[in-house]
Amino acid sequence: MAYDTFLTAATAAELDGLLRGRTLLQVEALPGRDLRLVFGPRREPVFVVLAGEPFPCVYRSRPESGRLLAPETLLEDPAPGLGQFARVLEARLAGRGLKGVRHLPWERVVEFAFSPREGLRQDLRTPFLVHEAAPKPARVVLLDGDRAVAATWPPAEDDRLTRGAVYSPPPARAGLSPADLLQQWKTFTGAPAEAGSPEPDGCGRTPSPLRRLTRKLLSAAPALGPVAAEEVARRALAAVKGATRPRPGAPRTVEGVEDAEDAEVLTALRRALSDMVSLYPAGPWSPAVIVSKAPPHAVLDVTAVPVEVGDRSVLLPSRDVGRALETWHLSRRLESRLDAVVVRTRRTLRSALRRTRRKLDRRTADQAEAQRAEEFRLKGELLLANLSRISRGAREVTVTDYDGRPLTITLDPRLTPTANARRFFDRYRKARRAASRADLLRSTADHLAWLESVAYDLDQVLAHRGVEPGAEDAPAPAAATLAAVTRRLEGAAETLVELHSIERALAEAGYAAQPGPGGRQTTAAGRRPRRPTPLRFVTADGLTVLAGRTARENELLSLKLARPDDLWFHARGCPGSHVLLRLDPEGRRGQAPPERSVLQAAALAVHLSARRGEAKAEVDYTEARHLRRPKGAPRGLVVYDRHRTLLVDTTKVPLPAPPHPDGGGAEDR
Numbered sequence: 001m002a003y004d005t006f007l008t009a010a011t012a013a014e015l016d017g018l019l020r021g022r023t024l025l026q027v028e029a030l031p032g033r034d035l036r037l038v039f040g041p042r043r044e045p046v047f048v049v050l051a052g053e054p055f056p057c058v059y060r061s062r063p064e065s066g067r068l069l070a071p072e073t074l075l076e077d078p079a080p081g082l083g084q085f086a087r088v089l090e091a092r093l094a095g096r097g098l099k100g101v102r103h104l105p106w107e108r109v110v111e112f113a114f115s116p117r118e119g120l121r122q123d124l125r126t127p128f129l130v131h132e133a134a135p136k137p138a139r140v141v142l143l144d145g146d147r148a149v150a151a152t153w154p155p156a157e158d159d160r161l162t163r164g165a166v167y168s169p170p171p172a173r174a175g176l177s178p179a180d181l182l183q184q185w186k187t188f189t190g191a192p193a194e195a196g197s198p199e200p201d202g203c204g205r206t207p208s209p210l211r212r213l214t215r216k217l218l219s220a221a222p223a224l225g226p227v228a229a230e231e232v233a234r235r236a237l238a239a240v241k242g243a244t245r246p247r248p249g250a251p252r253t254v255e256g257v258e259d260a261e262d263a264e265v266l267t268a269l270r271r272a273l274s275d276m277v278s279l280y281p282a283g284p285w286s287p288a289v290i291v292s293k294a295p296p297h298a299v300l301d302v303t304a305v306p307v308e309v310g311d312r313s314v315l316l317p318s319r320d321v322g323r324a325l326e327t328w329h330l331s332r333r334l335e336s337r338l339d340a341v342v343v344r345t346r347r348t349l350r351s352a353l354r355r356t357r358r359k360l361d362r363r364t365a366d367q368a369e370a371q372r373a374e375e376f377r378l379k380g381e382l383l384l385a386n387l388s389r390i391s392r393g394a395r396e397v398t399v400t401d402y403d404g405r406p407l408t409i410t411l412d413p414r415l416t417p418t419a420n421a422r423r424f425f426d427r428y429r430k431a432r433r434a435a436s437r438a439d440l441l442r443s444t445a446d447h448l449a450w451l452e453s454v455a456y457d458l459d460q461v462l463a464h465r466g467v468e469p470g471a472e473d474a475p476a477p478a479a480a481t482l483a484a485v486t487r488r489l490e491g492a493a494e495t496l497v498e499l500h501s502i503e504r505a506l507a508e509a510g511y512a513a514q515p516g517p518g519g520r521q522t523t524a525a526g527r528r529p530r531r532p533t534p535l536r537f538v539t540a541d542g543l544t545v546l547a548g549r550t551a552r553e554n555e556l557l558s559l560k561l562a563r564p565d566d567l568w569f570h571a572r573g574c575p576g577s578h579v580l581l582r583l584d585p586e587g588r589r590g591q592a593p594p595e596r597s598v599l600q601a602a603a604l605a606v607h608l609s610a611r612r613g614e615a616k617a618e619v620d621y622t623e624a625r626h627l628r629r630p631k632g633a634p635r636g637l638v639v640y641d642r643h644r645t646l647l648v649d650t651t652k653v654p655l656p657a658p659p660h661p662d663g664g665g666a667e668d669r
Contacts, residue, residue: 002302002328003057003133004225005106009281010304010321011058012103012110018060019046019098024114026094029086030069031076032333033154035140036061037112039098050131052079052154055332056138058110058131060322068330073493074337075500085153089142092127092150099126104169105281106177106223108133132170143167173222178277181221182270188220189266210237213269224276231307232276236269279305287324289316289482296488297480299331314480327485334492341499342462345506349455352511356448363441366434373431378402379409380424383417390417446630449575450509450551450637454502456575456610457550461498498550505551509634534561534580537604537656539597544582545656547608551636554578555629558638562624567593569605572618572645576609578638580624602646603653619646 019039026038033052038045047061049069061069071077078086096114103110112129125145132139141161142151152161160168181188213233217224224232279285283304290301293314300313302324309315318324382399383390390397393413401407411420506512534553537545546561548554558568558578569579581601583593602619611617622643629638 002227003055003108003325004227004304005108005223006225006228006280006285006304007057007287007302007321007325008103008108008110008133010283010285010287011325012101013282013285014321015048015058015060015110016101019048020100021097022046023095023097024093027086027090029078029083031071031074031078033079033082033138034069035082035086035089036069049326049329050140051329052138052140053136054336055329056108056131056133057325057329058133059325059329060320061326062323065326065330068334068489068493072500073496074333075341075496076337079154081155082153085140085151088151089129092142093129096127103281106179107169107172109169128167130167134173135170141167175220175222178221178224178273178280182274182277185270188216209265210234213237213265217269217273227301227303227307228276228305231305232269232272234308235272235275236265239268239272240265276305285321287318287321289318289324289327289485290314291316291480291485293480297485298335299328299485302328316480316482316485318482323482327482327489330489331485331492334489334496338492338496338499341496341503342458345458345499345503345512348503348506348512349451349458352506353448353451353455356444356451360441360444360448363434363444366430367438367441369427370431370435370438373428373435376424376428376431379407380421380428382407383409383421383424387417387421390420392416443630443633446633446637446639447509450634451511453575453636454505454551458499458502460549461495461502501550501552505635537658539581539594539600539656540654541594541597543584543594543597545597545601545604546580546582547604548578548636549608551634554636554638558624558627559629562627564623564625566624567598567601567621568624568627568640569601569619569621571605571609571611572620574610576605576611578636579605579608598646599648599653600656602648603650603655606648606650607655615651616647616649619648620644621646 022039023041024037025040025042025045028036028038030036030049035050035052037048037050039048045063047063047066049057049059049061051057051059067073093114096117099113099115101110101112110131110133112131114127114129116124116126127145127150128143128147130141130143132141137154139156139161140153141149144150147167149161149163149165149167151163156162159165160170176184176187210230210233213236214226214230217229217232218226221229285304286306287304288302288307289299290303290307290309291297291299291314293312297314304321304324307315318327378401382401383397386397386399389399390411394411394417395413396408396410398406398408411417412423415423503512534557535547535549537547539545546557548557554577557580562568562580563582565583567581567583569581570576579601581593581597598621602621605619606612606614606617609617620640620643622640626640626642627638628640633639
């Protein structure tokens, strides 16, 4: 539970000071279950996100973060009914000024109070908009001037939120508030001790004093939240550890305290809890994002109170609560969407590969049978000519063929002699059909090669492997900063877009679900993808080299951008990128391309393939005029009848220069 009561209080205070007096301009439904409020003036708008499940929170969003919340990035539509609810809110609240923002004490509930509306749409009542992050599911409630429930999303079935009923806050959680716990400290100290016989956790390990004390605090005062509760317990144990010196030879825990329930620890715990409660509800706040210390610095948690982190984490302070909460929320949303799309795409690919391999095996066996068509016909005819010599239940029979040589025929003892002859004629007809449909075997082999190429593309996208050729295979890890985390989020958004391209290619090839009826998307595959932009490099001779990263980019590169004289490269016998060496149509017409550029383009094809890292590899290359996509083949699959094969020593051939600094794609048509 990252969004705790301290973050709620800090958010309400920050939004109250920022939005008071501003006019609500617009209400937008975001992908999933999130809403975005836009406050004026239009020249300097302020965006506030009311996030629903599975990561409910309220925060101010930066304008540049809108792309990360867009449907084309998250590959997700707003939940059914959310758009209609957003229109209701806009009709009731747009044009009103904000009177203030407050929160409910020790609850994760934020309330926006709007001023009466004047003019032609005059309404002298004061409506309210309430965001309840707890209990689940998170809800947004519109209240009339008399605090009666006007609309709720998602719809509620309980009496508390029935339309027209006077609004009442959500029921308080079990236990005491942290402030009440300080007043009733005896209820905490008199609770049954857990330190004497601690129960092992799910992994069979005995919880540490820090963990046991945190659990007990959360049990007594759930509103404290896991982050603040652990910090209170850590401060108490650290105070006891600093004030006491263990006896020589006495066993010690990691925190230096043997018993988390002794009086000294409880006294220190009360002081630490009092310090934490004193921050509520006015601060001063210390918003920060907690990220992993090791790159790529994954977002672990967010806090509004000062905390200490372990050796494996880094605390990144933020200038405001909104930035910290936005970083946490965007990270959670993007990572959850990535997980969902990856699972779905991998499942689709596994199923498609399994079916296609089985189909290829069957058609390969059929083609092998096709070579024996005349043998089956001959055996059927010989059996019919010798029916009188064959006894029922025989396992084989030796007959004389048309050349006068003996021929032994294996029979099925369960069938009659006539049925055995009929079986050979059936196999003959099947073999003839298979021989006439040899193109199906080639088509299935092409589809399997394409699917393996898509699986390779998926692995490359998920590995975040850089394609910039250079001395080092990967750039040096960036320091843990909020800017670095933001760049990582932008990278996650780009990864989602690439996954969308892969999923769309699978849908176009018939392996994934297509858009459902009425325009509703059953998967993200029906969305309009971004324009593909192949990577761009420069050889030592100044020639441009283009490389595709996905099936759509390979399709664009090989069949649309390529000029007839351009050279096309692909690592032989393995999945990989299509690489195109652009030749000057005027200056080099009729001339052989520079050998150095050809070798560099071939080395790049190896670098962007499954043979990456091999010292020597074979690369097929041909002129682009010889490329074609077979009828009915999936996007990104090309075949070529004429080609040459080049053996490249990647240890001696340098790769082309990295992409241009402007990150340009293949615009030089």
